[in-house]
Amino acid sequence: MAKRIDVSGLTAYYGSHKAIEDISMTVEPRSVTAFIGPSGCGKSTFLRTLNRMHEVTPGGRVEGKVLLDDEDLYGAGIDPVSVRREVGMVFQRPNPFPTMSIFDNVAAGLRLNGKYKKSELNDIVEKSLKGANLWNEVKDRLNKPGSGLSGGQQQRLCIARAIAVEPDVLLMDEPCSALDPISTLAIEDLIGELKERFTIVIVTHNMQQAARVSDRTAFFNLAAVGQPGRLIEIDDTERIFSNPSVQATEDYISGRFG
Amino acid sequence: MSHAVLTDKRPSTLRGARLPKWSPWAIAAGSIAVAVGIGLAAGLDSRVQWGLIAAIVFVLGTYVIAARVEGGRQAKDRVATSLVWVAFLLAVIPLVSLVWTTISRGMKVLDPYFLTHSMGLVADAEPGGGIYHAILGSLEQVGLATVIAAPIGVLTAIYLVEYGRGRLAKAVTFFVDVMTGIPSIVAGLFILSLMLIFEMQPFGFAGSLALAILMMPVVVRSTEEMLKLVPNELREASLALGVPKWRTILKVVLPTSIGGITTGIMLAIARIAGETAPVLLLVWGNSLINANPFEGAQASLPLYIYQQYANSAGAGAAYDRAWAASLTLIAFVMILNLVARGIARWKAPKTGR
Ligand SMILES: Nc1ncnc2c1ncn2[C@@H]1O[C@H](COP(=O)(O)OP(=O)(O)OP(=O)(O)O)[C@@H](O)[C@H]1O
Ligand SMILES: [Mg+2]
Numbered sequence: 240m241a242k243r244i245d246v247s248g249l250t251a252y253y254g255s256h257k258a259i260e261d262i263s264m265t266v267e268p269r270s271v272t273a274f275i276g277p278s279g280c281g282k283s284t285f286l287r288t289l290n291r292m293h294e295v296t297p298g299g300r301v302e303g304k305v306l307l308d309d310e311d312l313y314g315a316g317i318d319p320v321s322v323r324r325e326v327g328m329v330f331q332r333p334n335p336f337p338t339m340s341i342f343d344n345v346a347a348g349l350r351l352n353g354k355y356k357k358s359e360l361n362d363i364v365e366k367s368l369k370g371a372n373l374w375n376e377v378k379d380r381l382n383k384p385g386s387g388l389s390g391g392q393q394q395r396l397c398i399a400r401a402i403a404v405e406p407d408v409l410l411m412d413e414p415c416s417a418l419d420p421i422s423t424l425a426i427e428d429l430i431g432e433l434k435e436r437f438t439i440v441i442v443t444h445n446m447q448q449a450a451r452v453s454d455r456t457a458f459f460n461l462a463a464v465g466q467p468g469r470l471i472e473i474d475d476t477e478r479i480f481s482n483p484s485v486q487a488t489e490d491y492i493s494g495r496f497g
Numbered sequence: 498m499s500h501a502v503l504t505d506k507r508p509s510t511l512r513g514a515r516l517p518k519w520s521p522w523a524i525a526a527g528s529i530a531v532a533v534g535i536g537l538a539a540g541l542d543s544r545v546q547w548g549l550i551a552a553i554v555f556v557l558g559t560y561v562i563a564a565r566v567e568g569g570r571q572a573k574d575r576v577a578t579s580l581v582w583v584a585f586l587l588a589v590i591p592l593v594s595l596v597w598t599t600i601s602r603g604m605k606v607l608d609p610y611f612l613t614h615s616m617g618l619v620a621d622a623e624p625g626g627g628i629y630h631a632i633l634g635s636l637e638q639v640g641l642a643t644v645i646a647a648p649i650g651v652l653t654a655i656y657l658v659e660y661g662r663g664r665l666a667k668a669v670t671f672f673v674d675v676m677t678g679i680p681s682i683v684a685g686l687f688i689l690s691l692m693l694i695f696e697m698q699p700f701g702f703a704g705s706l707a708l709a710i711l712m713m714p715v716v717v718r719s720t721e722e723m724l725k726l727v728p729n730e731l732r733e734a735s736l737a738l739g740v741p742k743w744r745t746i747l748k749v750v751l752p753t754s755i756g757g758i759t760t761g762i763m764l765a766i767a768r769i770a771g772e773t774a775p776v777l778l779l780v781w782g783n784s785l786i787n788a789n790p791f792e793g794a795q796a797s798l799p800l801y802i803y804q805q806y807a808n809s810a811g812a813g814a815a816y817d818r819a820w821a822a823s824l825t826l827i828a829f830v831m832i833l834n835l836v837a838r839g840i841a842r843w844k845a846p847k848t849g850r
Contacts, residue, residue: 348740351749
């Protein structure tokens with residue numbers, strides 16, 4: 240069940256350092272939105288505010304609103320743990336749990352939340368691994384440790400782990416930056432399939448990737464070093480890559496930057 | 498072939514003269530010979546002096562020869578290596594000598610009878626008797642101390658690493674540091690003062706409390722280090738799946754570090770198993786079997802060793818028993834260490850395919 244994200248006036252701090260300022264945007268359900276922008280402009284920070292992972296960092300603070308289908312994630316009485324069950328996340332570096340087997344890694348979200356029926360677990364794990372295009376490669380060694388897979392396989396394992404808990408939104412922070420072109424392609428295909436079911440937000444430094452996988456693209460930038468990052472514009476991917484309305488976007492995309 | 502032709506044409510800048518592989522051994526043998534020569538000539542009768550001379554000659558000789566043949570940088574490298582070797586030997590020699598002495602003297606009376614009988618009414622000068630009561634006392638006191646100190650220590654470490662921010666955490670860290678430095682006799686006196694307030698007689702559990710005070714900071718420190726080694730990414734991965742923090746700690750952080758934590762606890766146990774002072778103050782010692790740690794004086798291995806030795810006047814049956822008990826204590830600590838290693842290896846995060 241994909242959900243819409245509506246962000247308004249979002250500002251995030253690390254202690255006294257303001258990392259991003261006054262960001263507003265809408266992310267449509269069942270679509271892929273790509274975040275692009277130079278290093279340090281706050282893409283990861285913004286992404287982490289969308290499932291309340293930002294406050295896990297010591298000193299992390301957020302102002303503003305993030306509506307998930309009309310419910311403010313930062314409203315009073317909202318449990319960050321429940322938020323993270325609905326908004327899943329895949330990290331830049333694959334991080335399977337080293338003490339768990341492949342099967343246990345995928346089942347981790349359900350098991351650790353204590354909400355599953357034993358009979359369903361096998362089916363969910365198989366479905367998730369198939370969803371992450373990993374089933375065929377690991378079906379014979381589900382009981383082997385997850386850290387014994389290749390980097391690309393580990394990343395797909397992490398995606399399987401994230402989709403096993405059936406979130407409404409899937410956040411991906413540079414999911415392909417450590418992968419070879421073939422694994423990258425596999426994950427891009429996967430994103431195309433996953434958007435039928437989830438709302439997907441992906442951070443990427445790869446322009447072609449943004450152009451290939453996303454429906455909408457948001458460009459972030461910072462005015463100067465030490466200044467907070469801002470959203471410059473968000474538009475249909477086609478428009479951003481052919482005819483953006485802001486000059487800075489065009490400069491960044493065409494490589495004439497800084 | 499072309500390689501050979503190339504190298505023949507120009508002298509390689511990557512290759513220089515090297516001492517042969519066996520040269521360190523040759524230099525070592527040479528320096529020992531020199532040391533023996535000097536020792537005999539100067540009439541030094543202490544073998545320790547001979548050894549020190551050999552060590553110095555070895556380091557200097559290595560430097561001079563290597564500097565001649567290989568040049569300055571390699572010479573420094575070799576001197577560093579030889580210093581490490583000398584330090585290693587200096588550390589190992591006393592250890593080996595200690596283990597050897599203990600085994601050779603301890604084996605005399607160490608037999609199943611010795612392990613399964615108490616002293617009873619055997620007099621100090623008489624042969625016979627055993628250490629069953631002391632083993633029992635040690636196991637109970639150390640076991641109870643571990644039951645108290647390990648959970649508190651691990652929980653404190655979890656608090657410090659996973660939750661601790663600000664003043665309270667700083668204060669706890671400070672007190673743990675202070676506790677690390679408490680001499681064992683002071684921990685014993687602390688419990689003794691409590692016992693005197695409540696007019697209690699010596700009993701095993703009082704010793705356990707003092708041992709727990711000594712054990713706790715060691716457990717906190719080692720567990721803290723192990724928890725810090727768990728990558729933050731794993732915590733974030735778990736939190737991002739919507740797992741509450743306490744479950745993340747229980748199901749992800751602790752399993753990842755459990756091997757190291759157990760090793761730390763085992764080493765802490767090994768440390769308190771040899772404590773004598775608080776046991777002497779609080780448990781008093783007993784030559785009869787007392788299986789109840791909550792009432793009446795008990796024996797313990799280190800205390801037994803001390804008392805037997807103190808009453809032996811340097812020879813005789815009590816003296817042999819002291820060594821045999823020492824051997825038992827060392828074996829106990831060794832077994833704990835081996836168990837710790839086994840657990841660490843068994844529980845270590847699995848890699849490989
Ligand atoms: N844990 C942290 N503590 C303090 N400051 C941080 C922390 N993480 C990031 N920042 C700061 O926040 C700003 C935004 O960082 P962020 O990681 O969001 O950038 P990014 O756009 O994801 O960059 P990249 O493309 O290199 O991943 C940077 O100025 C960075 O120095
Ligand atoms: Mg980033």
